[in-house]
Amino acid sequence: MSTGPAGTSYADPAETPYAGAAPTAPTGPVRSPRPPRQGARRRFLLAALLPLTVLPGAALCLSGCGSPAEVRSAGPTVTASAPARLWPERKAATVPAAPHVEPNADPVPGVATVASGNIRDVRPLDVVKAEVKASAGQVSGADALDEETRRRIGRCTADASGAPAAGCPLRPAQYHDLTGDGRDDLILGIDLSGEFGAQLSLRAYTLDHGRLTRILSTVVTPLSIEVAGRDLIVREPTVQAGYETRSIFGWDEDQRALAFRGDEVRKVGPSPSSGTTAGGPPEPVPTAPPSPGRRSPAPVPVGVGAGR
Template structure:
């Protein structure tokens, strides 16, 4: 009985393994197309392009960092130090951020006045990879602009390693990256910029900037045909001779 059962199982295994294991064609494969260099005889540029990734850092004067712990630094003091360091932008005769400087007086107040404070809540995250928290700070500017600042501690000093301002939809933190989403004039799209720490520049750089589809663009209206100077020949009514009235004898 055991021998017969073993033969039956072996037969089932052989039947189930009808595939020989040989390679099979997966269908036609698209031909790989490599990059094609346009205008190969064009000489290379001798001057650098726009410094989009230019690193801008600044040591914040007048601010101490107790124990090199950035969480012990008052964000309001940091913004006041920026105002003092840039009088032309905040308090000069042509200061574009004079309103922001005036609204600093409302910080710490209770009620509606307190909500006018332009300094937003600070967030803390290790963005530089040194194992210590850095500070992300937002400052509301006039005309619905938002300034985003990132500060770190270097050699016992507070250093601003990122500074930008723009119309903003929201700001996100993903790992060590600051992502800023901004509105676009194109319906259904937005701008998205990623700022990442660069150890060579010792600054946060805009390492990726893209325009992203986020919705359905409204359908385009059909373009009406331009009016013709003269009506088409087919639209001019034809008059046959039989349709022309003939005067009667009494009218002659």
């Protein structure tokens, strides 16, 4: 028997292991495994004790210790419930509700086809004068204007750039993409006269294969008119102090026009009877149903105010 490296014993010197050969089973005393080093034992003890040091602190926070980071209840959860239908026995209506604004897509008469495909090549004053001429005598509908405004439009002139001269009720043209085709559309505002002086005839146009087409015509009493994305938004005052309405018009691909998407009444200031000051963003409140055939007041964004 011979002794190999590290005290390992072998039955015969010829069986001494060499590179690439597995040693035979030892017949003499075998060396016991080396005990773990002191540093490894210390890390093991620390890992075992760590949860015991952390858990009491976590339990203290969960039990409510009064610290800024303590867990607090958000209050009782509101129970979800399905809508309760009123008068289910009543027969459902088959007659459509009166629209707030009837979407319309009408080619403008008397305006030549725009060969360039750029709506900025159209002179805004020529557009309005063509519409006034085509709707002479019309006192209601999308083209309706009071007689004084019609006369003032007839006397309007424009400079070389096409901008209306001072005193013309036609406001400077605004250009935004309302239809989503990546091209500018035209937005016009006409200040009405006399008893209608607070109102604005709001109109929008696009080019359809080079043909100028009106895609919106309505009358508003705006606090402001804006464009947000491709939506036209109008803010208007209400009869109740401290509240205003906000109406949205958006492109309807099927009707090829700007359709009324809805409105809401928003609280924007203190009510005279409350004596309190409103804080934070305006609060939406439920909108009363509009009267048949009449659109309730609404707001529109285009970057132009209603003031003269």
